[in-house]
Amino acid sequence: MRGSLLVAGTTSDAGKSVVVAGICRMLTRRGVRVAPFKAQNMSNNSVVTLDGGEIGRAQALQARACGLEPSVRFNPVLLKPGSDRRSQLVVQGRAVGTVGAEDYLHHRHELRAVVAAELDALRADFDVVICEGAGSPAEINLRATDLANMGLAHAARLPVILVGDIDRGGVLAHLFGTLAILSPADQASISGFVVNKFRGAVELLQPGLDRLTELTGRPVLGVLPYAEDLWIDAEDSLGTLADAPVGRPQPPVGAEWLTVAAIRLPRVSNSTDIEALACEPGVAVRWVSDPSRLVGADLVVVPGSKATVSDLRWLHRTGIAAALRSRAAAGGPILGICGGYQMLGTRIVDHVESGEGAVGGLGVLDMTTEFAESKVLRRSVGYAEGIAVSGYEIHHGRVTRRGDPAWMTIDGAPEGSVRGSIWGTHLHGLLESDDLRRSWLRAVAAAAGRSGFVVAEDVSVARVRAAQLDLLADLIEDHLDVPAIERLLTTGKATDLPTLVTDAIAHPEHMDRRLTLSTWTDGSP
Incomplete structure (x- = not known):
């Protein structure tokens, strides 16, 4: 197996990091040589790598999922916010200055070249590279400088899986709306959806999933359940809410x-x-x-x-x-x-x-x-x-x-x-x-x-983290369409479903005609 894909999310903290870690662990357990990659991260949770730089904590965890030591290769650009307007810019593990939004525009061409070169090298060295997006691809105001979402997908020809967190509510609208707001060229990269943190009977959700596929031409690749026992490294401050417990407290010895x-x-x-x-x-x-x-x-x-x-x-x-x-x-x-x-x-x-x-x-x-x-x-x-x-x-x-x-x-x-x-x-x-x-x-x-x-005399943090990664891999294997993901990696297509005619989704006035997938793809408006 050889290939790459990008896991994007409808929002920050939608589940991109854990889905990437789970896919990496699942493939690694099958003997595939896998590497994680996040072109650009914005996080103050970072670790020091063996090669002497720093990367986002989530990419270090994903590296562990692959059986690898953390490396600056897996996260070449890191932004560490020091205020609402300024961030420290870390390139290939080293701080190179402090930037605001306008300053960052001057760096985009250089950073794009760094990202492209690093991804090309990883694809040459590993069978599979699982990329993680940043924030949401629907941030179209940032599309011109995007290094980690649709900009990366377009430049590297990566199929994209879009993850939405149903625990926040409105996940079907989030998935549909994210796709709808993208340009036709970017829409063409979105290959399937994943629903994260579902509680309850999937049968009740199924009609909505079916309709989502009818409206978009993209399959839902699976529904990941809310897992009470899953708590691993938070990617950013969204995982550190005041008055929120950390982990799942166990009874005292x-x-x-x-x-x-x-x-x-x-x-x-x-x-x-x-x-x-x-x-x-x-x-x-x-x-x-x-x-x-x-x-x-x-x-x-x-x-x-x-x-x-x-x-x-x-x-x-x-x-x-x-x-x-x-x-x-x-x-x-x-x-x-x-x-x-x-x-x-x-x-x-x-x-x-x-x-x-x-x-x-x-x-x-x-x-x-x-x-x-x-x-x-x-x-x-x-x-x-x-x-x-x-x-x-x-x-x-x-x-x-x-x-x-x-x-x-x-x-x-x-x-x-x-x-x-x-x-x-x-x-x-x-x-x-x-x-x-x-x-x-x-x-x-x-x-x-x-x-x-x-x-307690027998607690090992390393074993706890390894068990969390295996739990993630089990969730991926049990609840996602793994054969479709494998086809997506090797062929760039999750299924044989036709791609949605982008003009139809770009014009909401057509939606009240309740057109089916077949009428959309046979050439009608």
């Missing part, structure tokens, strides 16, 4: 639960760091954005941020900063990760990200952070309290003064800080080190007075 409040910063980055905690039985993790939600929590996590100073000011405006200081004074456990760690310090000097210079931190850890133009990008290994740990670093800030003991030694140098029941580190992914996580949770439970909480 001991007599008590351990509750975790993760602060939902406006520019939260690498929010997936807390998923390792949610893997533990008896640990209930929830995103919060209100100081009242910190009351009663056994542990508060201040996660990473793409706009550290801006998010620090948000902590003050919301009253969360005062709540954190009170908590620290009372000995309540707090964990700061990357930007969150920097906020817990006494002073931040930032002429790079915010340009505000010296800013006072929360002062619950004794340290100074200074931002540098160059970004630290590295995968790191070391020891914390005698336990082997690993993780990765993505940050501009450097600790220039540390008054508290270091938490660990990473690559031979001190890293992080500890003051009583307050911990901080620049390492993302640290809590995926199973032995360290267990030891640390015991310390957290003791500091929180949860003597009845017992840490």
Whole structure:
């Protein structure tokens, strides 16, 4: 089998990432050499690759689904929003500057060449490349600069599967409307539909699916059910809703639960760091954005941020900063990760990200952070309290003064800080080190007075993620038309159904004639 296709979505968070991961895992289990590809991503959830760059977290997960290490090849262009108008531009794993919408127009020709070359190379090296779109292909205001949706499909001659999330409501209109608003040339690339997160009897939905095929000439390739047990790396901030639980909390091993409040910063980055905690039985993790939600929590996590100073000011405006200081004074456990760690310090000097210079931190850890133009990008290994740990670093800030003991030694140098029941580190992914996580949770439970909480001895985050990928592959095999997807890969066609005459869908005034597929394709208007 050799071929490529693009999975697009009617909206952000429609299910593109998980469908790509599921197809990749399904084909890999069949012995096919598969690679994922997302030409352009916009996300603050990123990882460091073996080749020393950074890519979107979803593409790292998809690489794992293929049995591959993350590589900058799989996500050559990454935009990391630092505000509503400006994003850091990362090309082939390296930050090259900060851009707004107008600036980005000047880069489009260069970026298009980078994307095309990378996709061509992947197609030469692998049997199959499964591409993921970005946002929605219906964003026709961006079509001229599109690198990841119909622009990529047209340039690389990729058949497109369009995914819609029925849990949001109106999925049939979303699928039909997305197709209808596209140009005739782009419509020709849409080869089939997938409905995601369906609850209930498919028989009740079937008449609508049949009508969708009649109206568009495209088959519905399957209906993926809502899977209660499925929770994997969120692609962007849409997956980190305030007051929403993380994962599926399992009953505790001991007599008590351990509750975790993760602060939902406006520019939260690498929010997936807390998923390792949610893997533990008896640990209930929830995103919060209100100081009242910190009351009663056994542990508060201040996660990473793409706009550290801006998010620090948000902590003050919301009253969360005062709540954190009170908590620290009372000995309540707090964990700061990357930007969150920097906020817990006494002073931040930032002429790079915010340009505000010296800013006072929360002062619950004794340290100074200074931002540098160059970004630290590295995968790191070391020891914390005698336990082997690993993780990765993505940050501009450097600790220039540390008054508290270091938490660990990473690559031979001190890293992080500890003051009583307050911990901080620049390492993302640290809590995926199973032995360290267990030891640390015991310390957290003791500091929180949860003597009845017992840490499970057999939880492996790597195994949990592998099981999630296998669950995705099972859902694809059980609920999608896999032979049609294979034909789509090898021939560019999902079925032998004729392509819709695009003029018919482009003129809504014809719709009240209730024309059938046969009348549309025999040459009538």
